Amino acid sequence: MSDIKTAEELNSKIKRIVVSEEEIREAIQKAGKQISDSYDGRPILLVSILKGAFVFMADLCRAITVPCEIGFMCAKSYYSGTVSTGAVKITMDLEQDISKYHVIIVEDIIDTGRTLNDVVKLLKARNPLSLRVVALLDKPSRRVVDFHADMSLFTIPDYFVIGYGLDCAEFYRNLPYIAEYGEKGE
Numbered sequence: 001m002s003d004i005k006t007a008e009e010l011n012s013k014i015k016r017i018v019v020s021e022e023e024i025r026e027a028i029q030k031a032g033k034q035i036s037d038s039y040d041g042r043p044i045l046l047v048s049i050l051k052g053a054f055v056f057m058a059d060l061c062r063a064i065t066v067p068c069e070i071g072f073m074c075a076k077s078y079y080s081g082t083v084s085t086g087a088v089k090i091t092m093d094l095e096q097d098i099s100k101y102h103v104i105i106v107e108d109i110i111d112t113g114r115t116l117n118d119v120v121k122l123l124k125a126r127n128p129l130s131l132r133v134v135a136l137l138d139k140p141s142r143r144v145v146d147f148h149a150d151m152s153l154f155t156i157p158d159y160f161v162i163g164y165g166l167d168c169a170e171f172y173r174n175l176p177y178i179a180e181y182g183e184k185g186e
Ligand code: IMP
Pocket: 052, 077, 084, 107, 108, 109, 110, 111, 112, 113, 114, 115, 116, 159, 160, 161, 162, 166, 167, 168
């Protein structure tokens, strides 16, 4: 069978919406305000973990009113289908010297916790002025390492989710909502 999927096959796996566009918008406005209030005018550096967090970053940075710079890192956690294999690799590093910044890591989802655990260790070793983690989604039931974000916008059960930056085999990142991936009617 061919590996190339048709639009019909891809669309048939969007099982149901878990977080709507409206819910995302409201939660980001609230988070942006909280972040802006807590930094009290001090400049910050938002560090987005690519690729999954690119959409969240774009919306969150526009809800923040303190001066802010943005940076990107690419951390790949290897997946075999929808199952994490445990290996985390930094494939693109930040360009900024973070010792001069109050840093906020912006991540799409915390699943096993391995990616953020590794990224936080790496960035802490570079002595930022402060370091916090904001995640759009949290799946606490899946943790294998003890990791807690300073802020997470939505806690979800153990679903594999797609959309709003999150992918399955690189598709679905452009969906404006977060959906469960799978066969409809399962
Ligand atoms: P962790 O290292 O297991 O916490 O995994 C974090 C990374 O795995 C995230 O940044 C996502 O890129 C990916 N991931 C985890 N759960 C999902 C999911 O449900 N859908 C899509 N990607 C996921």
